[in-house]
Amino acid sequence: MISLNVNQKAYQVDADPNMPLLWVIRDIIGLTGTKYGCGVAQCGACVVHLNGEAVRSCVTKVSRAEGQQVTTIEGLSANNDHPAQVAWNEENVPQCGYCHSGQIMSAAVLLRDNPNPTDEDIDNAMAGNICRCGTYLRIRKAIHTAAELQRKEVKS
């Protein structure tokens, strides 16, 4: 049994300690917002936060998450209202949408660490997330919008 804390909820899972966190989250815990895209740390579809930092859950053994705080897209905000989520809606970012759990989880870390990112900062932070549908222009735009929303939030 492995003790996990996912989105502020405690779980005891019966899993091989080598099983990637991705499959524990999806197949055992049953939270399917975190996606499988490549399984080899190439695409970012599986990004979750481990103690607040973005990790690729497809190559993170569940044993590494034992006793740590895991946040998935479902736990990023209570009402789809993290500034990145709001901005993604505002800028009509998703097409198929499959990559965007990972995109948003990556963007959330960027926005925390760098509240006023330039295009270049965004490109550097987001280059690990593939979008086959080609929504990159809107991702960039939405991150700027999110940064603005975040600044307003801080002020008010």
Added chain:
Amino acid sequence: MSTSNISRRNFLRAAGLTGTALCLGLYFPASSKESEVFNAGDEEASGIELNSWIKIDKDGKVTLVDHRAEMGQGSYQSVPQILAEELEVDLNNVNIVFARGDKKYGNQITGGSSTIRGSYKNLLKLGATARVMLIQAAANKWAVPATECYAESGHVIHRPSGKKFHYGELVETASKLETPKNVPLKKISEYKLIRKPLHRQDTPLKTNGAAVFGLDFRLPGMLYAVVERNPRLRGKVKSFDDAAALKVPGVKRVFKVQMLVYSTIREGVAVVATSTWAAMQGRKALHVEWDDTGFEHLSTAEIYSRQNQELQTKEGLSFRKVGDPDNLLKNAAKKLDVVYETPYQAHSAMEPLNCVAHYQDSKIEIWGPIQAPDWVQDFITTQFNMPKDKVIVNMTFLGGGFGRKAFLDYPHEATLISKEMGAPVMVVWSREDDVRQGPFRPGISYRAEGVVDSGNISAIKFRMAGQNLDHWQGGKKDKANGSTTEGFLEPYFKTIKNISFADVPFETPIPTMWWRSVYASTNGFAFESFMDEMAHAAGKDPLDFRRQYLPEDRLQRLINKMEEVSGWKSREKNGGYGVAMTECFSSTVGQIVKVSKTAAGKIKVDHVWAVMDCGWYVNPDIIKAQVEGSILMALGAATIQEITFKDGLAQQHNFYDYKMPRITDMPPIDVYVMDNAEDAGGVGEPGLPAFSPALTNAIFDLTGKRIRKLPFDMNAV
């Protein structure tokens, strides 16, 4: 509630003949293109089948059906946006559901960019018919003339008195009315929703993990399977050793499975387990011996050398011919004679293929990212000898499709495995399966010959050699590829007096199929590169050259728009500007690309201007998004992606060797949508074909180097 594949009596009960809901559907008479609108009451009288796009319950809750797949292209928004316009309901308050596979919805294959162009007239009519009936119901209840009433935001209002009913209060009365014929439709100028860049209704679901894609679907007791398939398609399982696989915790069973890829059996060994990962571990521990004899194991070099050879030695099967280009070519003192090559591609939708099937003795139910639920229903019905109404095919959201998910192989395989297990099973394809197993977009070679005489085209002759998708589907071998001219602008056939197209038949054992924009995705590169070469030979401006040969008003307007938005006229000489125009699924797209060279000598795309003429349209923001995405997909296919073969095997595996463009590769793109009231054309694919030739034409403008083979390395031009 399910409304398809249930008995007529249940349907009537479900659909509201008891007066609880107004339920409208379209009947598609086989003999006629015109469809009639019926309400549920008509079914009894006329004895016809019907199904529902619009349902209103007594509380006024409106449910609209998306009968097509949602794979990013926006049907989940655009189909309801059309219905809601004529129905006069607030799109933010409706419930949107996916249809099941059912012939009651007409053609459901979400391909050929056909959702809007194939359905919009019917959808408008459905919405309007429901509105008229609701207005009539209100008028009856108030005992006033219907002309004194109007509908707005889910209510019918009596203009003189200001009295109003919400739709829920009217459904019972409305459902008993006779369905009106030839209801009035709004003028474009009256639209409140259509042509507006409304936010997509699926976006919130895609920002918090709520959208259910195929891989997210769950059933109680569902098992997970992966399959070690022969990547050479025709290879057979000689033997397999499952001892180690069965020792992996969670692995339940290992067995051979045979699925159909068109009519060829692809063999594999399935590993079924309690989780995806356990199944994947079992697969790693599995050892399969293959029999790969009896068919050719080709390499990429062999494929292209053969098809290029054929182009030099064979005339091929004539597809279309105007005038006598051969004669002019024979007698020309000077001619262009060049070959273009385009690569094989994998689809690589972000969501790898997957499918859930639950085979039971009395019925089969399927859930998955499926582009063609009606095709899957027909196919499974035949393969498993099950009555059609006992085969239920459900669409989830699709994490991209690009044509690959309009195929039947993966639902077939999932059903076979579920049958063997006697349990619901999800079959998961790995990224490697997606990249290596195809079917792929075929790599095509083209030979283009042309003669220019005093600044004008005197003759053009195109020949293509490459795998013909028609052949996989029983197409006749002595018939030219049906898509030989796909991508080429029809009006050229009037203005170019001597022109011909032929298909030089070519086959390999490599499985191929349609990929976003199908043959236009490769044809476009050859056609529009060659048009640029001809313009250059004629000493003409490449945009003016197209203008000269495309005199139709509609195309002239599009050319003018491209010229205006890109600043074409005031561009610097050899400043790196290229143009291309293609037709695809009844839409014309023109693109202008501007490139430069960085200090390091790398080609950089500075800007793309794309002008889309898709006629009547629904949501301009979705169109823009589709063109942006199409351009990026074309950029990848032109510069970094190629499936190559060695010994009959694809050599790429995953995103590390079949690379995807990243955010750092995305060029600035401006998309313009032409405003007119012409018939609707496609949107999801037509933005793709013009990009690669516009790019290489721009590179020619900048560097004088003509690129005739894709993909090419932007770092080494």
